Amino acid sequence: MLQSIQEDKLLHLVVHLAFVCSLRAGEIAGIDIRTIDVRDRCLWITRQVQRVSDTALSVLPKNEIIRVFPKLIHTSKSSLILKGPKTEDSHRKQYLTVPLIREIQERLAEIEANKRFFGSEYHDYGLLICQPDGRPIDPKNLESAFREHQARISIPYEERVDIQGLRKSGQMHKVRLSKNDYQLVAESAGQSPEVLMSNYNEALDSEKRALSRMVEGSFYPQQESEQAQTDEVSELVARLQQNPDLQRQLLQNLLLGAVGAEASTQCKDISRLAGFVS
Structure with a gap:
């Protein structure tokens, strides 16, 4: 994926x-360049960018807000803010791979060039991930850009992941590399081992389902596989004909576009995701 x-x-x-x-997307958008230690090949996660409504902003504890960024559209009813991490455990040190630290160094050089180009028009908030003039990027825009890229390179819709999916796939890869050291991987990701284990079990179930499909495709003759699918469809049609309530529920779900859309981005084949950034 990175190559594309x-x-x-x-x-x-x-x-x-x-x-x-x-x-997380908000953590990426909030990385402070002053916390990056090139020699030690590490950075600290100390803050995140988040969009909040004006109503929510008015009740947020002031000590949780580091900065409220100026609105680009004055009539907007929400603002981008810079705030502390999601939880105390989310405040953490991250060690970087050699290729990643090199890429960060290139980005830092690009930021310095942008500062010279924009001069006094540059908004220096100390952000690693920012617009050319230094202004913050909405985490939702990072998500949109990633989704659009996957569509451009023709990744099937049901196989696309969001940034949270990348985060989870990275965690699952580390679990296997560390021979199931959940405590270590959870601390690295700024979450509890219980949450990590839940994510892992969720992903493992997806792998089992994918394995079952592979067995079906390789073990049974094509005609039997197609007949099995036909039988499943016939059974579903019969159930719908006998159950008006089920018909209405299915129609409502289809109209809302809710059938499996969100779940498909959370549970993916881990071996595919582990190679997602190779």
């Missing part, structure tokens, strides 16, 4: 960070 994003350096870095460091 060479034309978009910023998105390339975002994907690289999400997988290797198991970062």
